[in-house]
Amino acid sequence: xxxxxxxxxxxxxxxxxxxxxxxxxxxxxxxxxxxxxxxxxxxxxxxxxxxxxxxxxxxxxxxxxxxxxxxxxxxxxxxxxxxxxxxxxxxxxxxxxxxxxxxxxxxxxxxxxxxxxxxxxxxxxxxxxxxxxxxxxxxxxxxxxxxxxxxxxxxxxxxxxxxxxxxxxxxxxxxxxxxxxxxxxxxxxxxxxxxxxxxxxxxxxxxxxxxxxxxxxxxxxxxxxxxxxxxxxxxxxxxxxxxxxxxxxxxxxxxxxxxxxxxxxxxxxxxxxxxxxxxxxxxxxxxxxxxxxxxxxxxxxxxxxxxxxxxxxxxxxxxxxxxxxxxxxxxxxxxxxxxxxxxxxxxxxxxx
Amino acid sequence: xxxxxxxxxxxxxxxxxxxxxxxxxxxxxxxxxxxxxxxxxxxxxxxxxxxxxxxxxxxxxxxxxxxxxxxxxxxxxxxxxxxxxxxxxxxxxxxxxxxxxxxxxxxxxxxxxxxxxxxxxxxxxxxxxxxxxxxxxxxxxxxxxxxxxxxxxxxxxxxxxxxxxxxxxxxxxxxxxxxxxxxxxxxxxxxxxxxxxxxxxxxxxxxxxxxxxxxxxxxxxx
Numbered sequence: 001x002x003x004x005x006x007x008x009x010x011x012x013x014x015x016x017x018x019x020x021x022x023x024x025x026x027x028x029x030x031x032x033x034x035x036x037x038x039x040x041x042x043x044x045x046x047x048x049x050x051x052x053x054x055x056x057x058x059x060x061x062x063x064x065x066x067x068x069x070x071x072x073x074x075x076x077x078x079x080x081x082x083x084x085x086x087x088x089x090x091x092x093x094x095x096x097x098x099x100x101x102x103x104x105x106x107x108x109x110x111x112x113x114x115x116x117x118x119x120x121x122x123x124x125x126x127x128x129x130x131x132x133x134x135x136x137x138x139x140x141x142x143x144x145x146x147x148x149x150x151x152x153x154x155x156x157x158x159x160x161x162x163x164x165x166x167x168x169x170x171x172x173x174x175x176x177x178x179x180x181x182x183x184x185x186x187x188x189x190x191x192x193x194x195x196x197x198x199x200x201x202x203x204x205x206x207x208x209x210x211x212x213x214x215x216x217x218x219x220x221x222x223x224x225x226x227x228x229x230x231x232x233x234x235x236x237x238x239x240x241x242x243x244x245x246x247x248x249x250x251x252x253x254x255x256x257x258x259x260x261x262x263x264x265x266x267x268x269x270x271x272x273x274x275x276x277x278x279x280x281x282x283x284x285x286x287x288x289x290x291x292x293x294x295x296x297x298x299x300x301x302x303x304x305x306x307x308x309x310x311x312x313x314x315x316x317x318x319x320x321x322x323x324x325x326x327x328x329x330x331x332x333x334x335x336x337x338x339x340x341x342x343x344x345x346x347x348x349x350x351x352x
Numbered sequence: 353x354x355x356x357x358x359x360x361x362x363x364x365x366x367x368x369x370x371x372x373x374x375x376x377x378x379x380x381x382x383x384x385x386x387x388x389x390x391x392x393x394x395x396x397x398x399x400x401x402x403x404x405x406x407x408x409x410x411x412x413x414x415x416x417x418x419x420x421x422x423x424x425x426x427x428x429x430x431x432x433x434x435x436x437x438x439x440x441x442x443x444x445x446x447x448x449x450x451x452x453x454x455x456x457x458x459x460x461x462x463x464x465x466x467x468x469x470x471x472x473x474x475x476x477x478x479x480x481x482x483x484x485x486x487x488x489x490x491x492x493x494x495x496x497x498x499x500x501x502x503x504x505x506x507x508x509x510x511x512x513x514x515x516x517x518x519x520x521x522x523x524x525x526x527x528x529x530x531x532x533x534x535x536x537x538x539x540x541x542x543x544x545x546x547x548x549x550x551x552x553x554x555x556x557x558x559x560x561x562x563x564x565x566x567x568x569x570x571x572x573x574x
Contacts, residue, residue, distance in 0.1 A: 192372060209368060
């Protein structure tokens with residue numbers, strides 16, 4: 001309960017701050033507009049305050065203030081690289097809504113400010129005043145909570161969704177280019193070679209080319225298969241994030257070094273990372289022996305390292321590794337693996 | 353005998369090309385390369401190099417430039433997987449004699465090799481005109497290029513892919529005269545071959561990429 005009250009009070013203060021920030025500008029605009037008090041002129045002033053709010057919001061100082069207000073008063077996590085456009089929108093909204101509600105409160109509170117008689121709401125009974133005051137305060141709190149919701153939606157810890165989508169499309173194009181596109185080129189060239197060889201009745205050459213062609217096409221088909229399955233489960237929000245890392249290592253001989261605050265990692269990256277760790281651990285337990293070391297570090301990006309002792313002869317690049325490479329690349333990162341002195345190491349780097 | 357070097361980072365592409373080309377008696381594959389640096393090494397002294405554009409260590413673009421410096425007699429054909437590859441134009445500027453698509457039929461590839469080796473005409477003038485369109489009029493010459501009207505005509509015919517005999521027939525002059533004109537045009541533009549002359553002609557806006565065959569200069573006065 002206490003928690004709710006504190007939250008409501010803060011939401012109210014948030015509105016008052018907006019009103020306070022807009023007041024000097026509103027007063028300046030009011031001087032020429034409100035030479036006489038008529039409802040039309042008040043409406044004109046109110047309308048003029050909207051572009052003024054947007055202009056104010058365009059100043060870097062205002063945006064910095066807004067970021068502080070959002071995190072201190074509304075508990076919104078503002079990323080360092082917040083989307084500027086969204087921040088401008090939120091700041092304008094804050095100033096305008098705050099200013100409007102503040103002005104409403106002034107107009108309804110008798111004796112608070114010496115407003116001209118026409119601007120006073122015709123209020124008599126104290127009960128009415130109380131009712132209106134409660135209404136105004138509730139509206140302020142409700143508006144504050146609404147703005148909090150909007151801010152959380154707009155200021156996710158990732159850049160705007162458009163850029164996100166674009167990035168995914170580019171990495172998908174790259175992946176298709178490198179796997180299927182590349183293989184198709186080989187298939188074509190070898191097919192043409194076989195054709196030419198048959199025309200010149202050189203069947204041995206043709207057979208050789210067709211063998212290359214079949215192997216390449218089969219491999220590409222496999223790659224596409226993996227890519228499609230990665231894409232299928234890559235976009236869902238059902239994949240757990242790194243916060244659920246312990247569920248992977250429970251009851252297994254896994255030595256884990258993870259950084260703190262795994263919950264601070266952007267959701268999309270975190271999901272990819274979880275899927276990569278799951279795959280790497282499965283591989284390690286299936287093909288390796290002895291304990292597995294898992295290391296989750298944050299530097300310029302997120303770095304995942306899984307080490308284990310090699311059991312017997314390492315196989316070729318299976319579906320699992322191909323899937324991991326694609327998964328990492330689709331998230332804009334890389335995934336590499338190597339064997340050194342009997343240790344098999346898989347390392348993925350993902351951008352944050 | 354045309355001595356040719358194949359440069360592509362995929363071994364299976366090289367082996368396919370080798371099979372295709374081994375069936376022609378006038379072409380001999382004398383070397384292979386898996387990246388740009390190897391291409392420069394192996395290609396020095398060869399007649400023709402088939403050069404993939406996107407390769408590790410040194411891409412086809414830089415390799416073409418280096419080869420043009422080291423082995424001016426070597427003709428480079430750049431190979432690209434995708435028609436809209438932004439690097440193709442750069443490779444042509446860097447001195448490649450032409451480009452082919454990786455999916456080009458075997459006969460087309462062989463024809464391309466023979467054509468650039470003969471130095472007689474431009475490779476795939478229509479394709480060149482298409483990729484030239486974004487670059488038309490983008491360059492300004494360092495020194496003013498002053499071509500005579502006749503030389504300008506010859507240059508237009510070059511960009512249409514005509515060889516000297518065809519140009520001679522079109523302009524009603526001897527082949528020798530055309531040869532002289534072509535030499536002068538290349539000299540004035542500072543171009544090493546017909547391809548570079550065409551590239552410069554488009555970039556300097558001397559010919560228009562949209563232009564079809566030039567109008568006959570002699571009207572019909574019958």
